[in-house]
Amino acid sequence: MQEESTPMRLTTQRQVILEELIKVTSHPTANEVYDMVRKRLPRIGLGTVYRNLELMSESGLILKLEVGGTQKRFDAVVKPHYHVRCIHCGKVNDVDMPVQQGINESAAQSSHYKILSHHIEFTGLCYQCAKVQYQPIMN
């Protein structure tokens, strides 16, 4: 975990990863980014994609989403915003509602933590899956 010592080199691989990520709003997984990037850089390795997504998220260039499901997802939109995940197909979308004000302060009062940020993940059914009359397990 290094400081601002040497800035990250802007390699071709990093540039392409960032460009491809900016193109989409689908919050792709590392493997999906790999597939997108490989069309332009066929010899790139999956390890490189993982390494660079991690580095870029550490430096605040992109966002690493730790939402539900088995894989991490990545987002080129770094402005704080919330997400909704379809419990049927696993798709993740942005929720364009205002960020909840004062919620971090409430949490600070109700815990012994120094609160830095928060994230809200909504769960539901996307338009397509809702149409299929999918019956979720209500609990």
Added chain:
Amino acid sequence: MQEESTPMRLTTQRQVILEELIKVTSHPTANEVYDMVRKRLPRIGLGTVYRNLELMSESGLILKLEVGGTQKRFDAVVKPHYHVRCIHCGKVNDVDMPVQQGINESAAQSSHYKILSHHIEFTGLCYQCAKVQYQPIMN
């Protein structure tokens, strides 16, 4: 994904898993539950623990937490509540603040999803880690 057809049998393994989970407030991972349970049932398999945690969370008996980090965590407190995770040590605690009213409706208006629920995950430093003067990467 079956309905309420046959209720789950209350086997010794399931009973012990649930009892151990009720004992703690640490939101243990599957592997931590395995370690706790193994002290009482040395021959239980890790697969059984995973299978039963999954089944119990499907039936609403326990909560599967899909918070940040690499592993899923489990909670015997099923009443809706929020969580805070220490970015330094990874510990997860409850946040005893009221559930945000009307937030699902806001999200429904700002997305094309049928919203079912939401979860808020706060990120910060726990009391112990904050004392250690840990310098987080602010972004």
Added chain:
DNA sequence: TTATGTGCAAAACATTTGCAGGAGT
């Protein structure tokens, strides 16, 4: 020229699954 980055492959984790035998009803 030299620190940093890459491709490749193997390793490390986390979780799921197949199956033969075991237990509850």
Added chain:
DNA sequence: ACTCCTGCAAATGTTTTGCACATAA
């Protein structure tokens, strides 16, 4: 008996890592 459940081990899926070579500054 019959079904559901378990232990075990192997398989799967995701992410990380070691290392020799490549490349940007």
